[in-house]
Amino acid sequence: MSTTLKEVAKEVNMPLELVRDILTEKTGIKATREQIDLAFKTARKMNYDFRKLKIGKRMNLRKEILTGIIRQIKSSPKWKRKEILEYLKKSCEMVERVHKKAFEEEFTN
Numbered sequence: 794m795s796t797t798l799k800e801v802a803k804e805v806n807m808p809l810e811l812v813r814d815i816l817t818e819k820t821g822i823k824a825t826r827e828q829i830d831l832a833f834k835t836a837r838k839m840n841y842d843f844r845k846l847k848i849g850k851r852m853n854l855r856k857e858i859l860t861g862i863i864r865q866i867k868s869s870p871k872w873k874r875k876e877i878l879e880y881l882k883k884s885c886e887m888v889e890r891v892h893k894k895a896f897e898e899e900f901t902n
Contacts, residue, residue: 796839805835812836817846820857 802812807828814822815832824832836843862884866877 796836796841798841801832801836801839801841804839805831807832816841816843 798813798816799809801816802809805812805828811822811824811828812832813819815824815829816836862881865880866872869876872880
């Protein structure tokens with residue numbers, strides 16, 4: 794039987810939600826560097842299966858992206874479908890440029 798987030802949270806004496814947010818690397822969490830280090834160190838020591846968190850990380854990222862898009866569209870109420878699609882296209886292009894720059898070695902021969 795594998796270690797649960799609940800067990801890790803109990804071991805580090807932190808709320809389950811905080812430990813989940815730390816281990817999924819959620820942005821904007823209210824945790825100190827010491828809490829973050831302790832949660833990761835303890836989870837590794839307890840042989841927590843970090844593969845479980847991959848879906849959570851992806852879902853958090855998607856939620857943040859979609860929330861940003863919704864916020865931008867709400868702040869531009871006159872936008873029509875064409876403007877929304879253009880905004881999304883430019884956003885995707887920007888992400889690709891940043892990705893290629895940050896991981897340049899993956900894109901060069």
